[in-house]
Amino acid sequence: MEVKCVSKYVRISPRKLKMIKDIVIGKEVNNAIEILENLPKRGSRYIIKTLKSALNNANNKVEGKMWKVKNLFVDQGSSYKRFRAAPRGRAVMVKRRTSHITAVLEDIEEGEK
Numbered sequence: 001m002e003v004k005c006v007s008k009y010v011r012i013s014p015r016k017l018k019m020i021k022d023i024v025i026g027k028e029v030n031n032a033i034e035i036l037e038n039l040p041k042r043g044s045r046y047i048i049k050t051l052k053s054a055l056n057n058a059n060n061k062v063e064g065k066m067w068k069v070k071n072l073f074v075d076q077g078s079s080y081k082r083f084r085a086a087p088r089g090r091a092v093m094v095k096r097r098t099s100h101i102t103a104v105l106e107d108i109e110e111g112e113k
Contacts, residue, residue, distance in 0.1 A: 012046060025070075080098070
């Protein structure tokens with residue numbers, strides 16, 4: 001059985017999140033959260049939040065199962081366009097990038113434990 005959770009418009013660049021996502025794929029959810037809590041990257045807190053939400057979704061569907069991270073997708077969301085001052089009275093556009101995080105959890109079968 002699979003369960004997924006999506007966090008949209010997270011205010012961090014997808015490039016920064018993609019560095020972290022490969023660490024947790026294939027691990028048990030609670031172990032993945034522990035690893036991310038000790039990681040000195042700002043993006044880890046957004047992935048933790050998504051994983052916890054996916055785990056709650058999974059526990060609402062089926063009680064008493066162990067879950068592992070099957071896949072973690074990080075996609076680019078829309079960009080906020082801001083302007084900052086530049087020399088000679090000009091303005092330069094700055095893009096504040098956002099991300100969409102999708103966590104897919106899979107239940108651990110008895111044989112896999």
